[in-house]
Amino acid sequence: MELKINNLTKQYGSKLAVDRFSVTFTEGINGLLGANGSGKTTLMRIMCDILRPTSGEVLLDGVNITTLDEAYRELLGYLPQYFGYYPDFSAWDFMLYFSALKGLPKLTAENRCKELLDTVGLYEVRKKKIKTYSGGMRQRLGIAQALINDPKILILDEPTVGLDPKERAKFRNIISDYAIGKIILLSTHIVSDVEYIADRIMIMKNGQLSQQATTDRICDSIKDFVWSLQVAPKDVDSYNSRFIVSNLKHSGEMVELRIVSEERPSERAANVSPNLEDLYLYHFKGEV
């Protein structure tokens, strides 16, 4: 199974939200990294067949998803970045409703809902109205909803927003377990969300794909660009204005800087191995 994005463009007025974007997703977890406004949500909406692109197409095994229509959506699970809920529904109603919408038979639906609510830790409160839930609980309900139909293609737009560290870790485990044999696309600007679990990472910038590689190779492109350097506290400002400082740590009298730079920031700087955070900063220097 492969999901191919073919020269996709979405234009809002003069703004190109997605700009000639082409990529092929295969099975495994694909992390989509990008700063605010880089076009992740727009891309995902098009991939979920709820937004028409200005041009280009999304193909599942060579067939346009709008042609596949129901057959495509049957395979799809989607967690939107912003989504609402029915205030007077309980979590149980909400899950049953989407089970019906995704075509699960009633009995299967009830078992599946029970199982998923249990997984996201909402089973105990399933009879309570959603309007009484906290933000994190609603987000978890959204995740459960996306998984109801056991989707082969799972699109998650900033799934960890609002989750506390414990839930975040739990979420990563759920997704890792789930990923086998499925195409998962997960957008975020939180690097640690994808650092450990993604098989591939894509970096989106101004609507374009600016880099993609497997997670272990993605940092190769900047492997000579990350430096460690000890400076006097009075010099910190000067380095900060000239370079991307990805970390800053006080050690005794001195300050230890981690710098992302194509050229050596100083004679005394030593090369260190890059991580994803460095890469992110390297790509979005002006923007974050």
Next chain:
Amino acid sequence: MLTMIRLELKKMLIRPISLMLILMILAVNGIILLLNNEGNFVTLQDIEMQRVEQSQYAGKINENWIGRIHETLKMIRENPDNLMSETEKARVRKEYLPRGYTQEHVENMDRTAFLKPELLNSLSYNLLLDAKYSAEFYNHAQQISDMQEELYRTVFEGKKGEDLATKAETMYGYLAQHYIAHYNYNLGWHKLNFMQSLMPFTVGLFLLVTISTIFSREYSQKTDSLILSAKYGKSRLIYAKLLAALILASGIWLTIQVMNLLVIGWLFSLQGGETFVQDWVVNSSPFALTQLTNYIAVSVVSFIGVIFFASVIILISAKTKSSFVSILISSIVLLFPVVIPLPGAGGVAGSIMGETMLFMPVRILIAANHFTFFRAYYILGKVILMQWVIPMVAIAASAFMVTIAIRTVKRHQVEN
């Protein structure tokens, strides 16, 4: 599908505002059922008295019956007990003079002018007058027949005028010459008919508040992305929603109708279903309808009206991004035709306006007025009664609007 319909109903209905509205509507409808024309609560005794009194004259309006009514009336008027004393008569005569009557007229006034006020105000005497007026049924029908015939021949030239005139003449002529009207107590049926005019504020209001949210609320509360990306979100769900709306619309309509029938049946009784409907003032129906068949005809058209009404709301809901705006627009579009009064028959603009009003969903929902006059359209050389055209147009328009709504939702784009 059943789960979807059930939960769609829950979305629209199980909201504090919807539930409050139901209670309010039932209360208002209930109170109005118990009020008489003057706005006082009716009493069972009063109604029973009228029923017994009026039932005496129940029967076919024929020579015999008419003779009997005139006879009874004459007897009452000639009964010296019902006449004023000489001094009172003199006083009445005096009162007439300053009002501009000639001495001669006053001298020759017949005894009806001198009946005791107790008699004039009595229920039995007034019912008798009502019966006497009903005795004129066939004459009234003949007058209208002549008037309408004349009207159409002068207003429209050629075959059109001729055909319309013939149609009117045939219908009213039948009432005047062949139809046998029945007389009986029928207060319950009048009340039922009156209750139709309340429909916009009960059924109409309820549908505005509940169905308006059907699609617009999904957009405004951002559940559209979840729905439209689900397998059946662009197909079965839309039909489930429409079915839920249909259930809601027919449910509330039926509830109100059954409530009216039950309360009126208990309070006024449904006696007199066989009686005629025309009063020849506000109701000059060309149809040989009885109160019962009139009620059935009105109900059928009213039900089509409720579907039409709901379809407009559904279309607006599919097209607007917020449920508040959707309620607002629907209210304006749907309710304004009842709030503004029909213009008097003033010129071309007035008549176009009046014609358009007949086709307004809310007017069709009321339906009661549609059967009270003769109106026909001349379409492709054929005379077709308005009472046929309107339901057909309403059904076609509903189907069209719902189709557009479905298309709109299917094509809905999730944007910021």
